[in-house]
Amino acid sequence: MNRSKKGIVDYVIIIISPILLLTIWQVVTDKGWINGAIMPSPKKVIEAFKSLIVTGKYWEQFSASLFRVSIGFTVGTVAGVAIGVLTGLFKKVDDLVTVIFSVLRSIPTIGLIPLFILWCGIGEESKIIIISLGTFWSVLLNTQRGISGTDAKLLEVARILQKNRFVVLSKIVIPAALPSLFTGIRLGISGAWRSVIAAEMIASVRGIGYMIQYAREMSQPAVMFVGLLTLGVVGLALDLVVKWLEKRLIYWS
Amino acid sequence: MSNDNTNQIEIHGVNKKFVIDKKKVDILKDINLEFKKGEFICIVGASGCGKSTLLRMISGLETVEEGEITVGGQKVTQPTLKTGMVFQESRLFPWSNVEKNIEFGITHSKSKKLDKYAKKKLVNSLIELVGLKGFEKAIPKQLSGGMQQRVSIARGLINNPDVLLLDEPFGALDAITRINMQNEILRIWEAEKKTMVLVTHDIDEAIYLGDKVVVLSSRPGTLRKVFNVDLPRERDRNSAEFASIRSKIYKEFFNDVKRKEPEYYI
Ligand SMILES: Nc1ncnc2c1ncn2[C@@H]1O[C@H](COP(=O)(O)OP(=O)(O)OP(=O)(O)O)[C@@H](O)[C@H]1O
Numbered sequence: 250m251n252r253s254k255k256g257i258v259d260y261v262i263i264i265i266s267p268i269l270l271l272t273i274w275q276v277v278t279d280k281g282w283i284n285g286a287i288m289p290s291p292k293k294v295i296e297a298f299k300s301l302i303v304t305g306k307y308w309e310q311f312s313a314s315l316f317r318v319s320i321g322f323t324v325g326t327v328a329g330v331a332i333g334v335l336t337g338l339f340k341k342v343d344d345l346v347t348v349i350f351s352v353l354r355s356i357p358t359i360g361l362i363p364l365f366i367l368w369c370g371i372g373e374e375s376k377i378i379i380i381s382l383g384t385f386w387s388v389l390l391n392t393q394r395g396i397s398g399t400d401a402k403l404l405e406v407a408r409i410l411q412k413n414r415f416v417v418l419s420k421i422v423i424p425a426a427l428p429s430l431f432t433g434i435r436l437g438i439s440g441a442w443r444s445v446i447a448a449e450m451i452a453s454v455r456g457i458g459y460m461i462q463y464a465r466e467m468s469q470p471a472v473m474f475v476g477l478l479t480l481g482v483v484g485l486a487l488d489l490v491v492k493w494l495e496k497r498l499i500y501w502s
Numbered sequence: 503m504s505n506d507n508t509n510q511i512e513i514h515g516v517n518k519k520f521v522i523d524k525k526k527v528d529i530l531k532d533i534n535l536e537f538k539k540g541e542f543i544c545i546v547g548a549s550g551c552g553k554s555t556l557l558r559m560i561s562g563l564e565t566v567e568e569g570e571i572t573v574g575g576q577k578v579t580q581p582t583l584k585t586g587m588v589f590q591e592s593r594l595f596p597w598s599n600v601e602k603n604i605e606f607g608i609t610h611s612k613s614k615k616l617d618k619y620a621k622k623k624l625v626n627s628l629i630e631l632v633g634l635k636g637f638e639k640a641i642p643k644q645l646s647g648g649m650q651q652r653v654s655i656a657r658g659l660i661n662n663p664d665v666l667l668l669d670e671p672f673g674a675l676d677a678i679t680r681i682n683m684q685n686e687i688l689r690i691w692e693a694e695k696k697t698m699v700l701v702t703h704d705i706d707e708a709i710y711l712g713d714k715v716v717v718l719s720s721r722p723g724t725l726r727k728v729f730n731v732d733l734p735r736e737r738d739r740n741s742a743e744f745a746s747i748r749s750k751i752y753k754e755f756f757n758d759v760k761r762k763e764p765e766y767y768i
C-alpha cells in the first residue's frame with residue numbers, strides 16, 4: 250500500500266470519526282442526557298456562531314486576537330532569529346547569555362502575564378510582549394541549533410575555495426539552518442496562539458480568549474464552544490500554512 | 503603528457519601526528535615525494551593509513567608541522583585556489599542546483615572578477631566537460647552518486663587550478679559506474695592538463711589511472727614504494743603488463759602485513 254496516495258476509501262475513514270462524534274454529541278444533547286446549560290448541542294453552537302457573525306461580534310473578537318498574534322509572532326520571530334544567529338555563530342555570545350537564557354526560558358510564559366500587566370498595564374503592549382515571548386524561545390533555540398549544527402564538511406568546501414565570511418553565511422550557514430529554523434517557527438506559532446488566549450483570559454476586553462471567559466460569566470456555553478472550536482481550527486490552519494511553506498521553501502529535504 | 507619535468511608538488515620529510523585520546527599518535531612518517539607537472543598520481547594504502555591526511559596537507563586544509571610541502575614552488579600554509587579538491591563524499595550543497603553548486607567556486611572570488619555572462623559561460627563549459635548537459639537545474643537529491651561526483655569535479659576545476667586533489671572520489675560508486683568515471687577523469691585530465699593526485703584503496707584503479715602509484719604502509723603511514731606505470735592509455739586491465747604491476751603492488755602490501763605481524767603478539 251502506498252501511504253502517500255489516498256483513495257476515496259481512505260478519506261471516508263478519515264472523516265468517519267468526526268461525523269460519528271458530532272452525531273453522538275447531537276443525540277445525547279437532544280435527548281437531554283446532558284444538561285444543555287453546560288453542554289450545548291452542535292446545532293446551538295452553529296446558531297450562536299451565526300448570530301455572532303451577523304452582529305459583527307465574532308470578527309471583532311477574532312480580529313483582535315489575530316492582530317495581537319501577528320504583531321507578537323513577528324516580533325518574537327525576528328528577535329529569535331537575530332539572537333539565534335548571533336549565539337549560533339559566536340560561541341562567546343552564547344556563553345555570555347547562556348545562564349540568563351536558561352533560567353528565563355524555564356519560566357512558563359503564562360507565569361509572566363501578571364508581571365507584564367504590572368509593568369505595562371492591561372493594554373496591547375503587555376499582551377504583545379507575552380505573545381512575543383511565547384514565540385521567541387523556540388525560534389531562538391532552533392535557529393541557534395541550526396546555525397551551529399552546520400555540516401563542517403560543507404564549511405571545509407568554502408575554506409578550500411577561499412570564501413569570505415559573508416559568502417559562508419549566506420550560501421551555507423543560513424540555508425543549512427533553514428529546516429531547523431522552520432521547526433522553531435512551527436513551535437513558535439503555536440506558542441503565540443497559546444499565549445494570546447492566556448493573556449486575553451487574564452486581562453482583556455476583547456479577543457477570543459476574552460470571549461470564552463466572558464461566555465462562562467454570562468452562562469453562554471454555545472458561545473464558549475464557538476471560541477474553543479475557533480482555537481482548534483485556527484491552530485490547525487496555522488500549522489498547515491507553515492507546513493505548506495516549509496515544503497516549498499525547503500525543497501531539498 | 504605535458505610533463506615539462508618541473509616538479510609541481512614536492513613533499514620533504516613530512517611527519518604528521520594527531521592527538522588521539524590525549525596521546526600524540528604518529529599518522530604519517532618521513533614522507534618524501536616529488537610529482538611532476540601534468541602527472542597523474544595515485545596513492546594507495548590501507549584504510550586509516552593517512553591517505554586523506556596527506557592529501558589534506560597538500561591542500562592546506564591540514565597543517566604541516568614537520569617537514570615541508572610545496573605546490574608550484576610555493577610552501578603550503580593554507581588553501582589556495584591553485585589547488586582544487588574533490589572529496590570522497592561529493593559535499594554538494596543540497597539546496598543548490600548543479601549550476602549553482604559549480605558556480606559557488608567563483609562567487610565573490612578575490613582573484614576572479616567575472617561578469618554574469620562570463621560566469622555562466624564558464625559554468626556551462628564545465629557542465630559540458632563533466633557530461634552533465636541537461637541537468638543544470640537538477641538539485642543533488644535528483645542526481646545519482648556518479649553524477650554528484652561529476653558536479654564535485656566540475657566545482658574543483660572551476661578556478662582553473664594547477665593541481666586537482668581527489669580523495670577516493672569513486673569510493674561510493676558501484677563497479678560499473680566506477681569504471682565509467684575512471685575513463686571520464688582520464689578524459690578530463692587529458693583535456694585540462696592538470697596535475698592530478700588521486701587517493702584510492704582500489705589497486706586496479708590506481709594502475710589504470712596513474713603515471714605513478716604511491717604505496718603507503720599503515721600505522722603510521724610510511725612510503726613503501728613508488729611504482730611507475732609506463733603503459734600506454736587506454737590501458738587494458740587484462741594485459742600481462744598490467745597484471746605484473748598488480749602482482750608487484752599486491753606483494754608490497756603482503757610484505758607490509760608480514761613485516762608488521764609480530765606487533766599482534768604483544
Ligand atoms: N582531525 C583528526 N584528529 C585526530 N585524528 C585524526 C584526524 N584526522 C585523521 N585522524 C586519524 O588519522 C589516521 C589516518 O586518517 P586518514 O583519514 O588520513 O586515513 P585514510 O588513509 O584516508 O583512511 P580511509 O581509507 O579509511 O579514508 C586515522 O587513524 C584517523 O583516526
Ligand SMILES: [Mg+2]
Nearest residue numbers: 553554555669
Ligand atoms: Mg580517507
